[in-house]
Amino acid sequence: MLKKYDFDDIDDRYDNFKRSNLGEEIDKLQRIVQRLKIPVLILVDGWESSGKGDIINDLTRELDPRYVKVELFDSRSDVDYLHPSVWRFWQKLPSHEEVVVFDQSFYSQVMNKDERSSDKLKQRTEELLNLEHMLLDDGTIVIKFFLHIKEKTQSKNIEALEDSKFRQFLLSDNDYKQNKNYEEYLEWFGKVLKKTDVPESPWNIINAEDRKLAAKTVLGITLEEITSGIERVTLARERADKSDRKYYIEDTQLDEFDLSKTISDKEYDKELEILQKEAADLVYDCYTKDIAIITAFEGVDAAGKGGAIQRLTRHIDPRSYTIHGIKAPTDLENSYHYLWRFWTKFPKDGDMAIFDRSWYGRVLVERIEGFASESEWERAYDEINHTEKVLTDHGSIVMKFFMYIDEDEQKERFEDRQEEPDKNYKITEDDWRNRSQWDEYIAAYEEMLDRTHTANAPWYIVATNQKKFARIEVLKHFINHIKEHLSELPES
Amino acid sequence: MLKKYDFDDIDDRYDNFKRSNLGEEIDKLQRIVQRLKIPVLILVDGWESSGKGDIINDLTRELDPRYVKVELFDSRSDVDYLHPSVWRFWQKLPSHEEVVVFDQSFYSQVMNKDERSSDKLKQRTEELLNLEHMLLDDGTIVIKFFLHIKEKTQSKNIEALEDSKFRQFLLSDNDYKQNKNYEEYLEWFGKVLKKTDVPESPWNIINAEDRKLAAKTVLGITLEEITSGIERVTLARERADKSDRKYYIEDTQLDEFDLSKTISDKEYDKELEILQKEAADLVYDCYTKDIAIITAFEGVDAAGKGGAIQRLTRHIDPRSYTIHGIKAPTDLENSYHYLWRFWTKFPKDGDMAIFDRSWYGRVLVERIEGFASESEWERAYDEINHTEKVLTDHGSIVMKFFMYIDEDEQKERFEDRQEEPDKNYKITEDDWRNRSQWDEYIAAYEEMLDRTHTANAPWYIVATNQKKFARIEVLKHFINHIKEHLSELPES
Numbered sequence: 004m005l006k007k008y009d010f011d012d013i014d015d016r017y018d019n020f021k022r023s024n025l026g027e028e029i030d031k032l033q034r035i036v037q038r039l040k041i042p043v044l045i046l047v048d049g050w051e052s053s054g055k056g057d058i059i060n061d062l063t064r065e066l067d068p069r070y071v072k073v074e075l076f077d078s079r080s081d082v083d084y085l086h087p088s089v090w091r092f093w094q095k096l097p098s099h100e101e102v103v104v105f106d107q108s109f110y111s112q113v114m115n116k117d118e119r120s121s122d123k124l125k126q127r128t129e130e131l132l133n134l135e136h137m138l139l140d141d142g143t144i145v146i147k148f149f150l151h152i153k154e155k156t157q158s159k160n161i162e163a164l165e166d167s168k169f170r171q172f173l174l175s176d177n178d179y180k181q182n183k184n185y186e187e188y189l190e191w192f193g194k195v196l197k198k199t200d201v202p203e204s205p206w207n208i209i210n211a212e213d214r215k216l217a218a219k220t221v222l223g224i225t226l227e228e229i230t231s232g233i234e235r236v237t238l239a240r241e242r243a244d245k246s247d248r249k250y251y252i253e254d255t256q257l258d259e260f261d262l263s264k265t266i267s268d269k270e271y272d273k274e275l276e277i278l279q280k281e282a283a284d285l286v287y288d289c290y291t292k293d294i295a296i297i298t299a300f301e302g303v304d305a306a307g308k309g310g311a312i313q314r315l316t317r318h319i320d321p322r323s324y325t326i327h328g329i330k331a332p333t334d335l336e337n338s339y340h341y342l343w344r345f346w347t348k349f350p351k352d353g354d355m356a357i358f359d360r361s362w363y364g365r366v367l368v369e370r371i372e373g374f375a376s377e378s379e380w381e382r383a384y385d386e387i388n389h390t391e392k393v394l395t396d397h398g399s400i401v402m403k404f405f406m407y408i409d410e411d412e413q414k415e416r417f418e419d420r421q422e423e424p425d426k427n428y429k430i431t432e433d434d435w436r437n438r439s440q441w442d443e444y445i446a447a448y449e450e451m452l453d454r455t456h457t458a459n460a461p462w463y464i465v466a467t468n469q470k471k472f473a474r475i476e477v478l479k480h481f482i483n484h485i486k487e488h489l490s491e492l493p494e495s
Numbered sequence: 496m497l498k499k500y501d502f503d504d505i506d507d508r509y510d511n512f513k514r515s516n517l518g519e520e521i522d523k524l525q526r527i528v529q530r531l532k533i534p535v536l537i538l539v540d541g542w543e544s545s546g547k548g549d550i551i552n553d554l555t556r557e558l559d560p561r562y563v564k565v566e567l568f569d570s571r572s573d574v575d576y577l578h579p580s581v582w583r584f585w586q587k588l589p590s591h592e593e594v595v596v597f598d599q600s601f602y603s604q605v606m607n608k609d610e611r612s613s614d615k616l617k618q619r620t621e622e623l624l625n626l627e628h629m630l631l632d633d634g635t636i637v638i639k640f641f642l643h644i645k646e647k648t649q650s651k652n653i654e655a656l657e658d659s660k661f662r663q664f665l666l667s668d669n670d671y672k673q674n675k676n677y678e679e680y681l682e683w684f685g686k687v688l689k690k691t692d693v694p695e696s697p698w699n700i701i702n703a704e705d706r707k708l709a710a711k712t713v714l715g716i717t718l719e720e721i722t723s724g725i726e727r728v729t730l731a732r733e734r735a736d737k738s739d740r741k742y743y744i745e746d747t748q749l750d751e752f753d754l755s756k757t758i759s760d761k762e763y764d765k766e767l768e769i770l771q772k773e774a775a776d777l778v779y780d781c782y783t784k785d786i787a788i789i790t791a792f793e794g795v796d797a798a799g800k801g802g803a804i805q806r807l808t809r810h811i812d813p814r815s816y817t818i819h820g821i822k823a824p825t826d827l828e829n830s831y832h833y834l835w836r837f838w839t840k841f842p843k844d845g846d847m848a849i850f851d852r853s854w855y856g857r858v859l860v861e862r863i864e865g866f867a868s869e870s871e872w873e874r875a876y877d878e879i880n881h882t883e884k885v886l887t888d889h890g891s892i893v894m895k896f897f898m899y900i901d902e903d904e905q906k907e908r909f910e911d912r913q914e915e916p917d918k919n920y921k922i923t924e925d926d927w928r929n930r931s932q933w934d935e936y937i938a939a940y941e942e943m944l945d946r947t948h949t950a951n952a953p954w955y956i957v958a959t960n961q962k963k964f965a966r967i968e969v970l971k972h973f974i975n976h977i978k979e980h981l982s983e984l985p986e987s
Contacts, residue, residue: 027917034920060813068804069820069851073813081573106814169779287661312560321552321565322598328561335827359561425519428526 005193005208009151013210017223025222026065032229033066033102040338041236042097042143043229046108049150051178052160054214058150059104061218062225071102076111085351087397088112088127089134093346097143098338108147109134114195126396128198133389135201140382141340142239144232145204146225149196150211154185203235243376252453256464257445262409265469275314278478283318285485286355290323293352295399296485299361302406303444304434305416307470308359311406314474315481316357324355329364341365342390349394362387366451371443384454391460401460402484404477405452406467410441497685497700501643505702509715517714518557524721525558525594532830533728534589534635535721538600541642543670544652546706550642551596553710554717563594568603577843579889580604580619581626585838589635590830600639601626606687618888620690625881627693632874633832634731636724637696640713641688642703646677695727735868744945748956749937754901757961767806770970775810777977778847782815785844787891788977791853794898795936796926797908799962800851803898806966807973808849816847821856833857834882841886854879858943863935876946883952893952894976896969897944898959902933
C-alpha cells in the first residue's frame with residue numbers, strides 16, 4: 004500500500020486550483036455538515052518531520068475557528084494509562100457541530116515501532132478499528148491522511164528543524180529512529196495502513212515532498228470526502244428504519260424466574276453488615292491493586308435500584324466511588340455518539356463507578372420510545388459487548404444487575420409512593436405510562452439479557468419482589484464476582 | 496480558635512436524635528435546594544486519621560446518590576501543577592442540582608505544614624478565600640467542618656489503621672508527621688481556621704473523639720446550615736435588583752478614540768507575514784517555557800474579531816492553541832457559577848486559548864439583556880479582575896482586545912453581509928436588534944475598559960474601521976505584550 008514509488012504518482016489534480024476557492028468551498032461545506040449535524044473527524048498521520056503541523060494549519064485556517072479543534076496525541080499521560088487505550092480518543096471526539104483534527108491518528112499507536120512487537124498489538128488494532136466503525140455507523144465522516152516523504156526529504160526536514168531556534172523542540176527520538184531505519188518503517192507503515200483501510204474511510208497517501216501542493220491536495224480531498232460523506236450519512240439516515248429485523252430468543256430468562264424468594268428480618272439483620280464490610284474491604288483491595296470496578300443497575304421503575312445501591316455502598320469509602328444517575332441525555336450529550344457520555348464517566352484504575360441506569364438505555368427506553376432507530380439499537384448490542392470487552396481486557400471489573408419485580412409488585416409500590424407524602428416526588432406520569440408498556444419492556448429486557456450476558460461482563464438477575472432479599476443478593480454477587488476476579492489474577 | 500480544651504465542649508445536641516429522623520430531614524432539604532437551584536458545597540477537613548472517610552460516608556448515605564458527589568483532593572497531580580492552584584477546585588464545584596463534598600477542603604493546601612513557610616502562603620490563602628466568597632455571592636451554600644481529635648486518639652487511630660489489612664494504605668507520612676508534632680500543628684491549624692472563617696460559612700469544629708456522635712453532629716449541623724443557607728440565598732435573590740448603583744467614568748476612552756487610522760495594501764502585504772511568523776515563534780517560545788497565553792476578543796457584531804483571530808493564528812502551530820467561540824451558555828453551563836465555563840477552558844501551561852467573546856459577556860450582553868441582575872454584573876468587575884490576577888500570578892499571559900468600529904461602519908458591514916449570499920448566514924435578527932442598543936453597549940464597554948484595564952491583564956483598544964489596519968495592530972500588540980513578558984522573566 005505504501006511504496007517507494009508512490010512518489011511518482013503525484014496527485015496534482017489540485018495544482019491549478021486557487022487556494023482561496025478551495026477555502027470558500029470548504030467553508031460552505033462546513034456550514035452544511037453543521038446544519039445536518041454530522042460530526043467530521045480528520046485523522047492526520049505520517050512520517051515524523053513530514054510537515055503535519057503546517058499542513059493541518061493550512062487546512063484548519065479555512066474552517067470556522069469556533070467549530071474546529073486540533074487535538075494532539077503524542078505520548079500517553081499518566082491519566083491515559085489509567086484507562087483503556089481508546090479512552091483518550093473518546094474524550095476528544097467531535098460533537099455533531101464540530102470538525103476535529105487528530106494529530107496523530109489513533110492508529111499511530113500501532114504504527115509506533117516500539118509497540119509493534121507487543122503481544123497487545125492485535126487487540127489494540129481491533130479496538131481502534133472497532134472505534135472507527137462505531138463512529139462511521141453513527142454517521143461521523145472520518146477522513147484519513149498519511150503524509151509520505153522520501154528518506155532524503157526527512158533528513159533535510161530534520162536538519163531544518165535542528166537549525167530553527169523556535170522549532171527544534173518539535174524533534175524527538177522518533178524522528179531520528181525513523182530516519183535511520185527508513186526501509187523498515189516503510190514496510191511496517193504499509194502493513195498497518197493496509198490493515199486499517201476501511202471502505203468508508205480509506206487512507207489517503209499524500210505525497211508531501213512538495214508541501215504546498217500537499218496542503219492543497221489535503222484540502223481538495225477533504226472537500227471530496229465531506230461531500231461523499233454527506234451523501235453516505237443522509238442516505239443511511241433515510242434507510243435507518245427500513246431494517247428487516249429477525250431475532251428470536253431461545254432461552255427466555257424472565258418468565259420462569261423465581262420471584263418468590265425472601266429472607267427473614269432476622270437473617271437480613273445478621274448478614275447485612277457483615278456483607279457490607281466485606282464489600283468495602285474488597286473495594287479497598289481493588290483500589291490498592293489499581294483495578295477499576297464498573298457496575299450497572301437496570302430494572303423497571305420502583306424495582307429498588309436506588310435502595311440496593313445505597314445498601315451496597317454503605318461501608319465503602321465514599322472517596323473511592325461515584326454513583327451516576329443516568330437520565331435522558333442533555334442536548335450536549337446528544338451531540339455525541341451515545342456511548343460518549345459513558346466514556347467520560349468510566350472510572351480510572353482503582354476507582355469504582357456505579358451506574359443507576361446505564362448504556363443499556365439504548366436497547367431499553369430508547370428502543371421502546373423510538374429515540375433510537377431500529378438499526379441504531381439493533382447494532383448497539385454488539386457495540387455494548389465490544390465496549391465492555393475493551394474495559395475488561397484493560398483489567399477492569401464489569402458487572403451488571405437486573406433488578407426484577409413483577410407487575411403486581413410494581414403496582415403496589417407505585418400506590419405506596421403516591422400515598423406517602425415523602426415519597427410522592429418519586430412518582431410521575433411517566434412512570435404510569437411506562438407501566439402500560441410492561442410487555443414491551445420485558446421483551447426488551449429478555450433480548451438484552453440474551454445478547455449481552457457475557458463471561459467477561461455478566462448479568463446478575465436479582466429477584467426483587469422482597470427488597471431485603473434483593474439487597475443481600477446484590478451484595479453476594481458483588482462480593483463473589485470481585486473475589487473470583489482477584490483469584491484469577493496472575494501472581495505479581 | 497482551635498484549642499485543646501475544645502474537647503470539653505462536646506456538642507451533644509444531636510445525641511438523642513434518631514439517625515433515621517435526621518436522614519429523612521436531610522433528604523427533604525436536598526430536594527428543596529435542588530428545586531430552588533441552590534448548589535451545596537461541604538468542605539470536610541481535620542486531622543489525619545480523624546475519621547473523615549467514615550463521617551463523610553455517614554453523611555452522604557442519607558442523600559440522594561444521584562445528586563451527591565465526594566471529591567477527593569489529596570496531592571496535586573501533574574495536570575494540576577500546570578494550572579493555578581485553584582483550578583482543580585473549579586473543575587469539581589457543585590452544579591445547582593448537586594451537593595458536593597470536598598475531602599479535604601481547599602484550605603488544606605495552606606494547612607499543610609510544608610506550604611506554610613512558602614512565600615506564596617499569603618497569596619494562596621487570599622485566592623482560596625476569594626473563591627469561597629465568589630461562591631457565596633453566587634448563592635452557593637458552603638458548609639465547613641474541621642474534625643478535631645486528641646493527640647492520643649490520633650495515635651490510636653493510626654495504630655488501628657496499621658493493623659488493618661485493607662485500610663493501611665490510607666496512612667501517609669502526613670499522619671505520622673502530624674502526630675509527632677501535634678502541638679505545633681494544633682497552633683497552626685488554629686491560625687488557618689481563624690483566617691479562613693467567614694460569616695456566612697464559619698468553621699464547625701467537630702469533636703471527633705466519639706465518631707458516632709461526631710457523625711450525627713455533622714448531619715445535624717448540615718441540616719441547620721442548609722436551612723439558614725436557603726434563607727440567605729432566597730433573600731439575596733429577592734434583593735438582587737434593588738442595588739443602588741452609582742458609577743461615574745471619569746476618563747471615557749471611546750468617544751475620542753481615533754478610528755480613522757488605515758494602512759495601505761502595500762504596507763499590509765509587506766508587514767503581515769513577517770508579523771505572523773514572529774507571533775508564531777513567540778508562541779513556540781512560550782510553549783518551551785511552559786507559559787500559558789490567554790487572549791480575549793470583544794467588540795460589537797461585525798467588528799472583525801474572527802478575521803483578526805484568523806490572521807493572528809496564521810502561522811501558529813494549530814496543535815498549540817484552541818479558539819473558543821463563546822455563545823449563550825447552555826443549560827449545563829448555566830447550572831454553575833458563570834466563570835465555571837471559562838475555568839474549564841483555561842489552557843494548561845504552554846498552551847494558548849483564544850476567546851472569541853469571553854467572560855466579559857457578564858458585563859456586556861448579560862448586563863444589557865438583563866440575564867444577570869445588577870448586583871451580579873456589578874460585582875463581576877472585581878471577580879474578573881481577581882480571576883485574571885490569579886492567572887497572571889500563576890505566570891500566565893493574559894491580554895484582551897477590544898475591536899472598535901463606529902455605528903456607520905457596522906451598518907455598512909451588516910448590509911454587505913445581507914447582500915452577499917455566502918456571508919448571509921452571518922447576519923440574524925439579533926444583530927439588528929443589538930444595534931438598536933448601540934449607546935447602551937458603548938456605555939457598558941466604557942465601564943468595562945475603565946474598571947478592568949489592569950497592568951497585569953491590559954485591554955488593547957483596536958481601531959477596526961479598516962480591517963487591515965486592525966489585523967496588523969492586533970499582531971503588534973500581541974507580539975509586544977509577549978516580548979515584554981518574556982523580557983521580565985527572571986533568568987532561569
